[in-house]
Amino acid sequence: MMATLAFHAPKTLDEAIALLAVDPRAIPLAGGTDLIVQLRSDRLEPSAIIDLKRIEKLSGVRRHGDGFAIGAATPCTALKEDAELAAAWPGVVEAANLIGSVQVRNRATMAGNLCNASPAADSVPALVAAGATCLVVGTGGEREVPVKDIPTGPGKTSLKPGEVVAEIRLPGRVGGEGDAYLRSIPRTEMDIAVVGAGANLAFGPDGTCTAARIAVGAVAPTVVLVNEAGEALVGTRLDDTALEKMAEAVRSACNPIDDKRGTVEYRTAMAGVLAKRVVAIARDRAGEKA
Amino acid sequence: MSKLQVSTTINGDPQEFLCDPDTTLLDALREELGLTGSKEGCGSGDCGACTVILDGKMVCSCLVLAGEAEGRQVNTIEGVAEGGELHPVQSNFLELGALQCGFCTPGFIVAAKALLDRDPNPSETEIRYWLAGNLCRCTGYDKIVRAVQDAAAELRQERTPA
Amino acid sequence: MNAPQDKRSFRYVGTRPVRPDGVEKVTGKALYGPDFVAPNMLHGAILRSPHAHARIKSIDLRKAEALPGVKAIVTGADFPTLESLIMAVGESSSDIVHISRNCMAYDKVLYDGHAVAAVAATSGAIARQAIKLIDVEYEVLPHVLDIEEALRADAPVLHEDIFTKGVNPKPDKPSNAALRVEMAKGDLEEGFGKAAVVVSGRYTTEPVHQGYIEPHACVVSWNADGQLQIWTSSQGHFAVRSLTASVLGLSQADIRVTPLEIGGGFGGKTTIYLEPVATLLSRKSGRPVRLAMSRSEVFRASGPAPGAVIDLKMGAAEDGTLVAADIEFKYHAGAYPAITAHSGASSAIAHYKVPNSRVVGWEVLCNRPATKAYRAPGAPQVIFAVECALDELAGKLGIDPVDFRLKNAVRPGDKQFNGMPFGEIGYAECLEAAKAHPHWSAPLGPNQGRGVAGGTWGNYGGPSTAEVSVAEDGSVLVTTGSPDIGGSRASMAIMAAETLQIPYEKIRVTIADTSSIGFSMVTGGSRTTFATGKAVTDAAAEVVEILKERAARTWGVEPSEVDWRDGEAVCLAEGRTDERLPIGRIAGSAPFSGGPISAEAAINPGGYLAGYGVHICDTEVDPETGHVKILRYTAIQDVGQAIHPDYVEGQMQGGAVQGIGWALNEAYLYDKDGRLDNPGFLDYRVPVASDVPMIDTVMIEKANPDHPYGVKGVGEVPIVPPLAAVANAVTHAAGVRMADLPLTPDRVYAALRAAE
Amino acid sequence: MARVVVMPPLDDEFFGGRDRLEVEAANLFAAVRELDRLGPGFAEVAQVRATLAVDGVVVPDWSTPLDADSEVILLPRVGGG
Secondary structure, three states, X not given: OOOOOEEEOOOOHHHHHHHXXXXXXXXXXXXXXXXXXXXXXXXXOOOEEEEOOOOHHXXXXXXXXXXXXXXXXXXXXXXXXXXXXXXXXXXXXXXXXXXXXXXXXXXXXXXXXXXXXXXXXXXXXXXXXXXXXXXXXXXXXEEEEEHHHOEEEOOEEOOOOOOEEEEEEEOOOOOOEEEEEEEEOOOOOOOOOOEEEEEEEEEOOOOOEEEEEEEEEOOOOOOEEOHHHHHHHOOOOOOHHHHHHHHHHHHHHOOOOOEOOEXXXXXXXXXXXXXXXXXXXXXXXXXXXX | OOOEEEEEEEOOEEEEEEEOOOOEHHHHHHXXXXXXXXXXXXXXXXXXXXXXXXXXXXXXXXXXXXHXXXXXXXXXXXXXXXXXXXXXXXXXXXHOOOOOXXXXXXXXXXXXXXXXXXXXXXXXXXXXXXXXXXXXXOOOXXXXXXXXXXXXXXXXXHHOOO | OOXXXXXXXXXXXXXXXXXXXXXXXXXXXXXXXXXXXXXXXXXXXXXXXXXXXXXXXXXXXXXHHHOOOEEEEEEHHHXXXXXXXXXXXXXXXXXXXXXXXXXXXOOEEOOOOOEEEEXXXXXXXXXXXXXXXXXXXXXXXXXXXXHHHHOOOOOOOOOOOOOOEOOOOOOOOOOOEEEEEEEEEOOHHHHHHOOOEEEEEEEEEOOEOOOOOOOOEEEEEEOOOOOEEEEEOOOOHHHHHHHHHHHHOOOHHHEEEEEOEOOOOOOOOOOOOOHHHHHHHHHHHOOOEEEEOOHHHHHHHOOOEOOEEEEXXXXXXXXXXXXXXXXXXXXXXXXXXXXXXXXXXXXXXXXXXXXXEEEEEEEEEOOOOOOOOOOOOOHHHHXXXXXXXXXXXXXXXOOOHHHHHHHHEOOOOOEOOOOOEOOOOOHHHHHHHHHHOHHHHOOOOOOEEEEEEEEEEOXXXXXXXXXXXXXXXXXXXXXXXXXXXXXXXXXXXXXXXXXXXXXXXXXXXXXXXXXXXXXXXXXXXXXXXXHHHHHHHHXXXXXXXXXXXXXXXXXXXOHHHEEEEXXXXXXXXXXXXXXXXXXXXXXXXXXXXXXXXXXXXXXXXOOOXXXXXXXXXXXXXXXXXXXXXXXXXXXXEEOEOOOOHHHHHHHHHHHHHHHHHHHHOOOOOEOOOOXXXXXXOOOOOOOOHXXXXXXXXXXXXXXXXXXXXXXXXXXXXXXXXXXXXXXXXXXXXXXXXXXXXXXXXXXXXXXXXHHO | OEEEEEOOOHHHHHOOOOOXXXXXXXXXXXXXXXXXXXXXXXHHHHHHHEEEEEOOEEOOOOOOEOOOOOEEEEEEOOOOO
């Protein structure tokens, strides 16, 4: 039976948290591009919808220490409009702006993309590679959690009942760093990633890789941060041997499923190909800024 | 289910309507307000036929809850022509035969106008990617892209004092 | 028949005026299927089978009936029991029992999405809630989706009463092979004996959907006296009337179908799905009822084009002459018999002279939605295989693929397979144009490849009625019964303007409801500009005669002493040659010269001619990922005479891009339980704007001598060549033959790796 | 006698596989009646399932007179989209 559904648009985060706390079947609404589709197809039957977009501090990009804090209700296209953010984290900003269409990106948020917990979420590998964290707020207070620890499986997160992701935080940038994200889709737009790969690299003055984080999406129940892949690059100048070792580590970390969007073989192979490509782009970006 | 009362501005005019909390903006426009120019082709944000402008940003109205429109500005295809005067995007669609069945056309026109409002001289590639969220099954997109290019040229001329 | 006039003498034919219904469509005012509202209307919803194949054991409606706001529920039991009767559907035909059962299952459901029950309620939300309260007890049966599995002896049989048609003697057991058709001539053995090169192979394609953006929708209002109104978007409201009447046992005159604007069809809206269901709901509730499909219902329950398995062997002599072709193809029929195998068989090699050939086609039933017409139904699949094989043969012989096709192309006067000579067809001209086109000789870069392919479709005439009437001020109303799916109002107005010699803007075109104009067949099969256009031209020509006669009466001269020029009567009588009567003056005084001026033409014209096209495609293949990019595309077609070139080019471009989608990404994906896994535009991947380049068009205008303005059908042909044009291009870019569509990145990648 | 060429699958379905027949008929209506005697059931479906051509030209009007040496071709009707 259809339950009665309530709609709330609180002005403050405290109000939102209070509404979520009193009603375990209430759900927060950010961009709504996943949530409303799920509502319409009866995959979600909440008792209340708590629209977060009227909460001022959840909208927009702020400076946070050396880095950035992106409000949970900030649509993806707004990220591009922040020139400093786009210059510092082009991979993250591009990843968020591959989701759906312009229409969708004017609504969709990275926090929503993260909390929807799809293994194929485009912005998540880029955020994980970037070492992003998120500020989780609930009745028990707030905590800062690495982005990679939020999704625990398809459609499942580590958020406790009543908790919301209030913002996503990206560290500051120094010279010699660069990030990138690419995905494989059958068309040029409007698809869910068959495979996605994000890279975030740092280089010393002599061009030696000093830090590397490689994350891949849609190849396991959650986004995978492939430590071995990063390790394969650190200390090298990204010679072919190091790149192949990195790609092999990525392929080994893949544990995908066969589904309508891709086969195990194809996904695994593409993870390696895309990882090499994002590393090349991230290196070029690091070079430009060095 | 108790109804929500929503006060919003549609094509510049104040509008109030009642809706269920899970009613989409598209359904409210079409069913409550009789604005059937915005079309539903998919109901999941994949076809763009329901594209409207919400506070200056183009969105799929099927992916917006009607309640979210409270206090906001909504612009639909019905508001694109000013008075009896067609917008250059509309007139160029007609001049170039950029529509066949015409069902996707309102969404394309709203989206194309939104593009030209922010970028008066987009490249073909930029037009194609901007419009990638609007499906057309009749035209193969060729004449649509050309109509947007021609509308852009016309608008640039209008904006440049002679 | 009128001989075509010299093209250069046309004033309106071949120009590109704004369509009469244009402003309404760019301002959002036009009313399409889902837009129509009737006062006091109820909203319907349909419960659909979650099983691919199951027996319905029971349906319990009690909980749904008890829900406040529910006004009517219908199931298959509410449909009258019908005797088998083959009825025309569009230009093809179906058994009315199957059409009825496809609208609503009775004892068995045959595919995921098959309608089982429907509810009308005071709101859409209540109706959707109510269908969830209907308890259906199913006995799930084994299902079959795949063509070859469906033909196996141990396959689950969908219909106990279907025996393979076209097999002599009639089989003694029912099977999923609904139809076999064979067309053969010459001697295959002898033919292949003359071949210097022979190629053979298996090609496959997947079912694809027309993908019109407007989902099916209608409103039906039943009255207590048994008369009803239907407002619907379809390719033919007369077909909606006759099929609805037959399914429900009603009189056609009691049904008035008003055509709403149609948001795309491509063949998929030549049948009915919702109208009888909405009629029964309206009859039970006494109120108007709207039924509309969601996108997922469109994919699950309306008819796609069949997928295909094609086995083929073709041979050519040293000099490039085709000597033999042996082709066997099997098409999905879906849940009920279709007849696309006929057109597949008659189109397969219809564009080439092949002295020894055998083409065998099969229609295979399986637990998928019943296939329906989609642009040149049946031709693209088998011609895909033929045009790929021609590419292989040309390669082996070292002959340019366009030259190879030119050598074997059918030309006017050549005999068709059925013995009839070809009329003024223009395939050779298309191939010559391809050869001369800069695209054909442009350089290619690394990982790039170019493909060419031809194709044909027979086109059609069919019955149409048109009325032309002159308003009192001399402006003109054209009324037809042919829904305007892609700008046909403009073509009708142009042909009327040309015949009446009055400005295009003086003519307005209405698509009348079934009670306001005589019968017209569906808008489909590339027949409307040809057949309805001829009806309009005939009626307009008769109006000219009436106008001349009225002028003669006014002047007191003989009608033979009146000419019609530039929209006015010109007196030819001696000494009075400066006298003129413009159409407005004649119309204004019409009541005093004999009464209102109008004429109707109700015709079934022959003289339609087949259409031909040649497409050139450049692709680039990413060797690491298998992604295919369409770099450049040119579509060349013999269009007869383009009445409104924008909309002819639009047909060519739209058909080409649909074909590109078919070739690259579109497919129905089912899970192991036979449920459709991609019933939405997210994972049923039609091309988006950024997937394709501009589609260059070349219109070859070889006029049809049997049409007053030289028209040949143009809508179907352009979806025929792209499948092979793309596949040939990818084959050349990848260096490995691509024979299985769609050419998704993972498939191309696998082929590249396998070839290493 | 008009010669009749029956295209597949109508030959196997109605005429026991014979694709060359002869009928005495003044026009196509009469020819279809005659054909129904050779292939019972044909007349009932002829209008919805067959297209008729006479001497190489599709003839929608079945009242068109047939000559003694006319060749009639029965084609399966092909549907467009």
